[in-house]
Amino acid sequence: MSDTEVQSRRSSWLNKFQSKNSAFFIQKVNFIDKGIRDDNIHTMKICYFGTYSKEYIRNRVIIKGLVNNGAKVIQCHYPMWSGVEPRIGQFKGIIGFLRLGAKFLVAYINLFFKALEIQNKPDILLVGYTGHFDIPLAFLFSRLWRRPLVFDFHVSLWDTFVMDRMLVKKRSLMEKLLRFVDRTSIRLSDLLFLDTDHHIEFVANEFKVEKKKFRRFWVGEDPDFFHPVNTEKFREFTVIYFGGFIPLHGMEVIVDAARRLQNKGIKFIFAGRGQLFEKTVKMAEGLKNIEFLGWVAPEGLPELISKSHVCLGIFGKTDKARRVIPNKLYEGIACAIPVVTGDTPAIREVFEHRKNIFLCEIGSGKSLAEALLELKRNKELRKEIGVNGYKLFKSEFTPDRIGAEVLKELQKLKGGFHD
Numbered sequence: 001m002s003d004t005e006v007q008s009r010r011s012s013w014l015n016k017f018q019s020k021n022s023a024f025f026i027q028k029v030n031f032i033d034k035g036i037r038d039d040n041i042h043t044m045k046i047c048y049f050g051t052y053s054k055e056y057i058r059n060r061v062i063i064k065g066l067v068n069n070g071a072k073v074i075q076c077h078y079p080m081w082s083g084v085e086p087r088i089g090q091f092k093g094i095i096g097f098l099r100l101g102a103k104f105l106v107a108y109i110n111l112f113f114k115a116l117e118i119q120n121k122p123d124i125l126l127v128g129y130t131g132h133f134d135i136p137l138a139f140l141f142s143r144l145w146r147r148p149l150v151f152d153f154h155v156s157l158w159d160t161f162v163m164d165r166m167l168v169k170k171r172s173l174m175e176k177l178l179r180f181v182d183r184t185s186i187r188l189s190d191l192l193f194l195d196t197d198h199h200i201e202f203v204a205n206e207f208k209v210e211k212k213k214f215r216r217f218w219v220g221e222d223p224d225f226f227h228p229v230n231t232e233k234f235r236e237f238t239v240i241y242f243g244g245f246i247p248l249h250g251m252e253v254i255v256d257a258a259r260r261l262q263n264k265g266i267k268f269i270f271a272g273r274g275q276l277f278e279k280t281v282k283m284a285e286g287l288k289n290i291e292f293l294g295w296v297a298p299e300g301l302p303e304l305i306s307k308s309h310v311c312l313g314i315f316g317k318t319d320k321a322r323r324v325i326p327n328k329l330y331e332g333i334a335c336a337i338p339v340v341t342g343d344t345p346a347i348r349e350v351f352e353h354r355k356n357i358f359l360c361e362i363g364s365g366k367s368l369a370e371a372l373l374e375l376k377r378n379k380e381l382r383k384e385i386g387v388n389g390y391k392l393f394k395s396e397f398t399p400d401r402i403g404a405e406v407l408k409e410l411q412k413l414k415g416g417f418h419d
Contacts, residue, residue, distance in 0.1 A: 051131065
């Protein structure tokens with residue numbers, strides 16, 4: 001064997017050894033505070049990774065926005081969650097805990113082999129919502145590929161299911177697991193996404209991590225899904241609520257407002273089902289100005305919203321209600337009708353009272369009733385809020401706009417990454 005062949009084989013062996021060096025897996029990514037490098041001006045390749053819900057608004061908007069802005073998105077995905085959000089409440093107790101573990105074992109095996117099939121290393125590994133449990137596997141591949149790990153954290157599982165919805169008991173095994181998963185996913189990720197500045201402040205303080213590790217991106221909506229429909233309004237002044245009947249929405253506040261407006265010519269339509277559906281139906285007994293439609297297919301919602309006069313946001317007294325902007329709010333303004341919602345710090349990050357939204361006191365049925373009466377009597381104000389809300393949606397909350405901002409941050413991250 002010639003000296004040249006020996007040297008060639010030695011170099012090949014050394015390259016393989018270096019790529020498999022176990023010490024590399026615990027190496028943390030080092031970043032430098034630089035702008036986008038010239039060599040980043042190319043088609044960015046992003047691996048969108050995990051057990052995320054493909055149909056969920058957050059994932060739909062980010063994926064479409066990245067693609068529309070020129071990025072190449074490879075989806076390394078294993079479908080695990082049914083519906084648009086994780087049903088952690090299904091996994092209570094020891095048996096539920098074991099069932100959850102089994103589901104993730106199957107998911108991890110599938111994701112592992114799918115990731116191995118990716119031919120060329122992506123520039124960024126981005127874990128979609130809900131990907132909290134996917135982070136350890138994603139971290140492994142991010143270090144194998146020597147690429148940044150980005151996580152759309154979106155919400156804290158612990159805060160959502162323990163503190164807000166109260167589906168998981170405090171001091172239970174599941175509560176400990178959810179808090180551990182939240183904390184681990186934050187610490188292993190190089191960059192995290194959240195929806196409002198107030199939400200970032202809460203998560204950073206609760207899990208003791210610097211705020212500079214987070215970036216704010218509005219949730220938004222896709223106008224191909226939610227858009228104004230040219231249809232006649234309901235004859236009677238109609239207010240629409242649609243959603244999952246969760247504590248954050250303040251169902252008791254909406255029913256209280258309906259009770260106060262029984263003889264004022266205002267009808268309430270409730271579309272959807274969820275956690276507090278039966279309780280809400282019971283609270284509404286005897287009220288003739290409330291109609292429950294049950295589940296409505298997503299493709300039917302834009303017309304139903306457009307036929308209504310006002311769309312309802314959230315009114316719950318939970319802490320979480322004060323730091324998030326709900327999906328339904330984006331969907332309402334995307335249909336160009338006025339939205340009424342509780343006055344919170346998160347809402348005021350981007351919306352302006354009486355200009356592109358109408359705010360009322362959070363948790364107050366009386367305040368909500370007064371807001372609806374004013375909008376019923378003032379057609380011009382309704383029109384102005386609806387038009388301005390739609391303009392805001394088109395300028396700030398579309399996939400193209402959000403995708404452009406996400407891509408810009410990912411380019412900065414890649415530019416400051418030591419390969």
